[in-house]
Amino acid sequence: MQIELRTQVIEPRRRTFTNLAERFGDRPASRYEEGTIDVQATENFHYRPLWGPTRWQYDPEYSALRLTDPYSFTDPRQLYYAPYVQSRSSMQEAFSKSLDYLESRSLLGRMPEAWQQLVANVLLPLRHYEAGAQLITTEGVRFCYGTTIDACCTFAAFDRIGNAQQLSRVGIVLSGGSAELLGAAKQAWLEAPALQGLRRLEEELLTERDWGTELVTLDLADRLVYGLMYQFLDEAALLGGAGAYSLIAQHLNTWFADQRRWIDALIATWLADPEVADANRAALDAVLAARWGQVVEAVSDLAAAVDAHVGVGAVDAARSNAAAVAAGLTALGLTVPEVSA
Amino acid sequence: MTVPAQKPARKLSMKQRYSALTHDLNWTPTYVPEAEAFPYTTFEGIKIHDWSKWEDPFRLTVDAYCKYQAEKDRRLYAVLDSFAQSQGQLGLSDGSYLNAMKLFLQGIASEEYQAHRNFAYLARYLNGPGPRFAALCQSLDELRHAQTEIHALSHYNKHFTGFHDWKKMHDRVWYLSVPKSFFDDAVTAGPFEFLIAIGFSFEYLLTNLLFVPFMSGAAFNGDLPTMTFGFSAQSDESRHMTLGLEAIKFMLEQDEDNVPIVQEWLDKWFWRGYRLLALVAAMMDYFLPKRVMSWKESFELYFEQQMLGGLFPDLAYYGIRPPRHVEQAIEEKEILSHQAFWILYQFSHAAAFQTTVPDAAAQEWLTSAYPETFPKLYQPLFEKAQEVMDGGGRFFNMGLPQLCQVCQIPMGFTEPGDPTTICQRHSIFKGERYDMCSDGCKWIFDREPEKYVQAWLPVHQIYQGNCGGPTIPDVLAWYGMQPDDGGDYLGSADHQAWTAWHATAAKEG
Numbered sequence: 001m002q003i004e005l006r007t008q009v010i011e012p013r014r015r016t017f018t019n020l021a022e023r024f025g026d027r028p029a030s031r032y033e034e035g036t037i038d039v040q041a042t043e044n045f046h047y048r049p050l051w052g053p054t055r056w057q058y059d060p061e062y063s064a065l066r067l068t069d070p071y072s073f074t075d076p077r078q079l080y081y082a083p084y085v086q087s088r089s090s091m092q093e094a095f096s097k098s099l100d101y102l103e104s105r106s107l108l109g110r111m112p113e114a115w116q117q118l119v120a121n122v123l124l125p126l127r128h129y130e131a132g133a134q135l136i137t138t139e140g141v142r143f144c145y146g147t148t149i150d151a152c153c154t155f156a157a158f159d160r161i162g163n164a165q166q167l168s169r170v171g172i173v174l175s176g177g178s179a180e181l182l183g184a185a186k187q188a189w190l191e192a193p194a195l196q197g198l199r200r201l202e203e204e205l206l207t208e209r210d211w212g213t214e215l216v217t218l219d220l221a222d223r224l225v226y227g228l229m230y231q232f233l234d235e236a237a238l239l240g241g242a243g244a245y246s247l248i249a250q251h252l253n254t255w256f257a258d259q260r261r262w263i264d265a266l267i268a269t270w271l272a273d274p275e276v277a278d279a280n281r282a283a284l285d286a287v288l289a290a291r292w293g294q295v296v297e298a299v300s301d302l303a304a305a306v307d308a309h310v311g312v313g314a315v316d317a318a319r320s321n322a323a324a325v326a327a328g329l330t331a332l333g334l335t336v337p338e339v340s341a
Numbered sequence: 342m343t344v345p346a347q348k349p350a351r352k353l354s355m356k357q358r359y360s361a362l363t364h365d366l367n368w369t370p371t372y373v374p375e376a377e378a379f380p381y382t383t384f385e386g387i388k389i390h391d392w393s394k395w396e397d398p399f400r401l402t403v404d405a406y407c408k409y410q411a412e413k414d415r416r417l418y419a420v421l422d423s424f425a426q427s428q429g430q431l432g433l434s435d436g437s438y439l440n441a442m443k444l445f446l447q448g449i450a451s452e453e454y455q456a457h458r459n460f461a462y463l464a465r466y467l468n469g470p471g472p473r474f475a476a477l478c479q480s481l482d483e484l485r486h487a488q489t490e491i492h493a494l495s496h497y498n499k500h501f502t503g504f505h506d507w508k509k510m511h512d513r514v515w516y517l518s519v520p521k522s523f524f525d526d527a528v529t530a531g532p533f534e535f536l537i538a539i540g541f542s543f544e545y546l547l548t549n550l551l552f553v554p555f556m557s558g559a560a561f562n563g564d565l566p567t568m569t570f571g572f573s574a575q576s577d578e579s580r581h582m583t584l585g586l587e588a589i590k591f592m593l594e595q596d597e598d599n600v601p602i603v604q605e606w607l608d609k610w611f612w613r614g615y616r617l618l619a620l621v622a623a624m625m626d627y628f629l630p631k632r633v634m635s636w637k638e639s640f641e642l643y644f645e646q647q648m649l650g651g652l653f654p655d656l657a658y659y660g661i662r663p664p665r666h667v668e669q670a671i672e673e674k675e676i677l678s679h680q681a682f683w684i685l686y687q688f689s690h691a692a693a694f695q696t697t698v699p700d701a702a703a704q705e706w707l708t709s710a711y712p713e714t715f716p717k718l719y720q721p722l723f724e725k726a727q728e729v730m731d732g733g734g735r736f737f738n739m740g741l742p743q744l745c746q747v748c749q750i751p752m753g754f755t756e757p758g759d760p761t762t763i764c765q766r767h768s769i770f771k772g773e774r775y776d777m778c779s780d781g782c783k784w785i786f787d788r789e790p791e792k793y794v795q796a797w798l799p800v801h802q803i804y805q806g807n808c809g810g811p812t813i814p815d816v817l818a819w820y821g822m823q824p825d826d827g828g829d830y831l832g833s834a835d836h837q838a839w840t841a842w843h844a845t846a847a848k849e850g
Contacts, residue, residue, distance in 0.1 A: 010428055010842065012499035018506040018821065034495055035488035039454050043512045044797045046525040051381045057528050058458075081485040082414035089411040092404035131366035134477075141461035141480065150458070151484065157464075158481055161474065162403035165362045172361065177352035179361045190368060203370040206378035 023071070032078040037071050039147040062143040063212030064283035066276050070146025073269040076261045084155050088162065095166050095251045099173060107244040108174045115242035116174070118309040122302065123229065123245075124171045124185035125195050130164035132202035136218050140211040152262045153215070159259070163252060170248055194305030197298025198225070201291075216284060217291045219263050220325075224299040226256040227321040228306070228314060236312040271332060285335045293339045296322050359400040364393070367470035379468045385531040387603075388596035392469025395591050398583035401478060410485070413573050417489060420569040425496040431846065434562040435630040436501070436839030437830045440694040442494055442567060443503035444624055445555055447693060448520045450490045451511040457483035459528040459535055466532055472591075475584050479540075482577040489573070493566035501835050503693040506821035510693055513808070514820045515799035516620070516685070518749045522796060523617050527610075529792075534606050536588040542610035545585035546652070548578060549643035550618055554625045557633040593659040600660045609788065611664030612781035616748035622678035623685055626707065627699060635710035636678040645671065666781040669757055675711060676760050679719040684753045686726070687738040691813060693822050695830035698727050718760055735829050739813070741800045745778035746793055747785050754778050770794055 014021065016029035019038040045056045060066045067073060079087070102108050109116070137160060140153035168182060175181040189195050201221060205214045230249040237245035270280040303318035326336040353361060370378050382389065423429075433439070460480035467473050491507075498504035511517045527538040543551075556571030558564075592599045622636035634642075653663045682696070689696045699707060704723065707715045729736045742751035756762045757780070766783040767776045770790040777783040786793045802808050809819025817827075825834035 010431075010500065013501070013838075014499060014505060017495075017498060017504075019508060031488075031492055031495075035491050038508050039451075039487065039491075040458070041451060041455070041508070041512050041521070044518075044521075044802075046518075046522045046797050047529045047792050047795050049529040050531055050792075051384065051529075057525065081481070081488050082411075082418060085407045085410040085414060088403070089407040092407055096404065127366060128368060135465055135473075138461050138465040138477065142458055142465060147454070154457075154461070154481060154484060157461075158403065158477065161363075161366070161477065162407075164366050165403050168362050168366070172353065172358070179353055179357065179365070180351075182361055182365065186365065186368065190371075199368075200372040203372040203378065206370065207373045 030078065031082075032075070032080050035080045036147050036151055037074070040145070040150065058145060060145045062145070063210045064286075065210075065212030065216070065270050065280050066273075067146070067269065068273055068275045071148055072273065073146070073266055074148050075152050076265050077258065079155060080151065088155075088159070091251070091255065092162065092166075098247045098251065099166075099169055102244050102247060103173045107247075108170070109176075111242040111244050112240060114310045115237065115240060115245055118306060119170065119174060119245065120181050120184065121188055121192070122194070122305050122309065123248075124167060124174075124181055125189040125192070126225070126229065127164040127167035127171070127182075128186065128189040129198055129202065129225065130160045130167065132199075132206070133218055133222070134158075134160035134164065136202065136205050136214050139209075140215050143209075143211040149266065152266070153211075156259060156262075159255060163255065166248075166251065192305070194301045197294070197301050201294060201298055213283065213287050215263075216267070216287050217295070220287075220291060220295045221298065222256070222259070223325045224295060224318065224322055225302070226252065227325070228299060228303055228318045230256065232314065232317040232321065233306065233312070236310070236314075240310060240312065267332065281333060288329065288334060288336050292326075292337050296339045355400070359397070359402070362402050363397075363474050364470045375468070379466055381466050381532055382468055385533050385602070387533040387592060387599050389468070389592075390595055392467075392471070394594070395469050395471035396587060397471050397475065398587040399475075399580050401580075406478060406481075409576075413576070414485075414489075417569055417573045418492070421492060421496070421566050424565050429563075429565055430497060430500055431842055432563045432565075436835050437695070437697070438558075438562040438564065438628070438630050439497055439501050439835070440503070440696070440830065441555065441558055441624045441628040442497060442564065443501075443694040444620065444628070445567075446490065446494045446504055447507045447510050447514070447517055448620065449555075450487050450507060452520055452524045453483050453487035453490060455524040455528055456539055457481075457487060459539070462528075463532050463536065472588070475587075479581055479584060482581065485577070486574055489570050493570040496566065500838070502823065502825045502833070503695075503827075503835075505823070506693075509821040513799075514693065514822075515744075516688075516692060518744075518797065518799050519620060520617055522749050523613055526613065526792070533592060533602075536585075536592075537603060537606040538610040538613075540581070541585040541589045542607065542614050544578070544581040546611065546648055547614045547618065547644075548582065549647070550639060551621055552578065553643065554621055554633060554636075554639060558625070558629045561631040561633050562629060589656075590659075593656075593661065597660075604661055605788070607661065608665035609785050612666050612670075612779075612785060613748070615670050616745075616750060616779075616782065619677055619681040619750060619754075620685075623682035626678040626710070627682040627685075627696070627703075632706060637674045637710060640670075640674045665784065666779075669779065669781060672757060673754075675714045676718070676755065679707075679711070679715065680753050680755065681750070683719070683722060684742070684751050687736060688742070688751070689827050689829065690737040690739075691817060691820075691822075691827060693820075693826040695828055695833050695835065697830040698723050698730060714760065730829075730831075741803060743776060744798050744800050745782050746775040746796055746798070747777055747782035748779075749796065749798060750778060752776065752778050 015026050017034060020029045020033055023037070040058055042058065049055070049057055055061055108119070134157050137153055137157040141150055141157055144150050144153055171181045171185060172179065189199060198221065205217055208214050230252040234246045234249040234253065237243065237249065270284070271277055273280060299318050299322070300315060303314040306312070306314035329336050369375055457480050460476045460483060463476035464473050464480055467476065494504055511521055527535050530538060552571065556568060559567035559571060589603060592603055625633070625636045625639065649663055649667070653661070685692065686696045704720060708720070726736045744750065745752055752763060752765060754764050756764045764779055765776060766780060767774050768783060768786055768790065775786060775794065777786055803816055809815045830836055
């Protein structure tokens with residue numbers, strides 16, 4: 001039997017906020033839309049910033065990459081704060097479970113010696129790469145134009161520090177609860193030749209003042225770093241008897257798949273803009289011209305270090321991954337410079 | 342580097358572990374000059390010798406943060422959903438209550454959002470990893486607050502006037518230039534001033550005066566979504582308060598030369614924030630059908646007792662004194678809410694909320710809360726306004742008021758010691774005259790005239806033809822207002838709808 005609950009029926013005056021009704025018609029809007037679209041102030045600012053009086057506090061000119069309507073971009077994941085923290089809470093919990101399992105069976109310490117060395121000398125230093133990525137992405141949180149892009153940058157920035165903390169926890173477990181390996185990993189980040197390309201790249205990005213080109217450059221590096229460290233090595237670890245590595249890598253892989261969704265959508269939106277697509281294409285080409293070679297070389301150095309430890313053909317894998325990424329960018333109509341590496 | 346054999350190692354303490362997961366991620370750039378990566382932390386004159394001396398006011402890692410916050414939001418959104426499903430708005434104390442929430446959504450949500458953006462500026466550009474990570478967490482929290490406020494009030498928007506175009510209004514409407522210019526001022530300042538302006542003054546010194554009235558008002562008046570939002574934000578706010586307090590102590594401890602700079606910022610941001618709170622004072626004493634406490638009581642408890650009595654004696658150790666012009670704020674506690682409300686009352690035809698003459702019970706309450714000032718100075722105004730109402734009219738001021746160049750509130754505040762004479766101050770800068778509402782605002786102007794002459798003053802802008810046209814309807818249309826948004830509450834669309842719903846409910850019940 002169905003229970004008939006009687007409630008007072010009240011016809012609403014309107015179904016959503018005016019700005020959304022103007023964009024989409026008077027239909028009920030999602031919480032993503034209400035909490036994200038048109039939130040940032042756009043006009044009648046009062047004062048020029050003391051730290052940079054040539055622009056307003058929110059200004060499309062903080063990047064060469066622009067959108068005629070900043071809200072032509074929306075997050076394909078439709079993330080606002082609440083679902084974001086819920087999603088990350090689950091992801092972090094899953095990671096903790098994996099790590100607890102690895103710790104309870106001492107599985108990290110039972111990996112082949114070479115794989116342990118790889119983790120200590122190559123993987124753990126990348127926690128600093130993640131921390132640098134957080135800083136670079138945070139530039140977008142402050143300086144991008146429009147709340148849909150901002151929210152994506154915000155969540156990505158927080159994700160990167162989360163990734164850095166996950167890698168750090170791996171280091172703590174592998175050192176049996178101490179920070180010994182983390183200290184060594186930091187030295188490696190600062191000094192090991194294989195990591196200097198990535199460190200230099202991030203430091204140079206910290207001196208750029210264009211959040212968009214910073215984001216895109218970082219993304220180029222991410223595609224190659226993640227392709228090598230968490231995709232290619234995931235497979236290689238399983239073949240090499242280092243299942244523990246694979247168990248760690250899968251979590252970063254899952255995160256990166258999520259990250260790709262919004263960045264790919266943003267790049268597509270830039271390139272599809274009805275008025276400034278050409279300028280955006282030129283800006284993206286300029287990034288590629290300036291940085292692609294540097295990124296490929298940095299990751300090639302990283303791959304060489306991987307091979308020095310475990311000899312799994314990482315250099316070749318990095319090269320073919322770079323070619324695949326370049327092909328994807330070319331398919332978008334971008335010009336990827338030839339690199340000799 | 343060799344991996345240690347699985348021998349028992351020195352385990353990290355909780356503090357060391359936190360440090361390993363946060364501070365220790367930092368490194369000092371060597372491929373580029375540090376000053377080029379972090380260029381904004383020197384121009385304000387603040388000297389930081391050792392960023393590692395920053396004491397983390399709380400220890401949160403990303404996994405713990407997401408877990409707590411996800412749990413809180415699950416509960417909050419469950420309440421919002423059930424409130425909407427059950428037409429919870431019918432259980433409010435009165436339809437007029439929502440005028441307070443219109444002011445809240447129009448005035449505050451955008452500022453939560455600005456705080457979000459500018460805490461990210463600190464999370465990127467402070468040199469020290471400790472304060473950077475704390476600022477990053479706060480940046481996320483502020484996005485949460487902006488979004489949860491919008492979501493909490495979204496249901497009311499479907500049934501009431503005034504909520505529907507809050508962002509455009511925030512960018513354009515005269516009374517919203519008060520909070521907007523306040524936050525624009527803060528985010529265009531340097532990182533250290535922002536920490537004092539928002540992190541300390543707003544989030545610590547004045548936060549109870551701002552949030553407690555709105556949230557307690559919600560609780561007293563049956564506004565479950567806002568009340569739940571308020572409770573849910575409380576644990577974030579307590580983190581923000583400890584961050585603000587740590588920030589000021591850190592700056593003061595780093596170098597004695599920082600003390601006079603911080604003092605001036607405190608002086609400025611106390612008065613700036615206090616003037617902004619005039620809107621809150623009016624809301625507390627005049628907008629709530631069920632009142633929580635008077636502005637005067639609130640000011641005495643949350644500011645005089647807790648801050649002047651509790652905080653400033655501690656800060657005196659660093660050479661910090663209570664803010665300049667605080668004695669004027671204390672004196673004004675008897676008159677502030679009435680003067681601010683009288684401004685809102687007479688310009689309600691150009692607002693996206695409604696006001697009305699306080700009814701007999703409300704006037705009685707005002708008399709008991711303000712026995713020295715309300716009966717003598719303000720009740721007569723409302724008696725006159727009531728006479729106009731009784732004659733079928735409504736008193737609106739059809740002129741455009743002069744605005745204070747700094748706080749941007751119409752110049753309706755009075756001289757110290759003389760509550761019947763309007764206070765006017767002015768300064769000449771580069772041959773132009775600028776008017777201010779008070780000694781506090783004049784002092785702020787004179788300290789940074791180059792900044793305040795830039796102010797986008799709504800009335801000036803109307804006269805310059807930048808606001809949709811020369812007539813009031815032109816301007817209101819440009820503001821994004823609809824005909825039902827403003828005016829008197831009695832007889833308004835909201836009032837009529839409220840009455841009709843309850844008549845139906847009574848018949849059916």
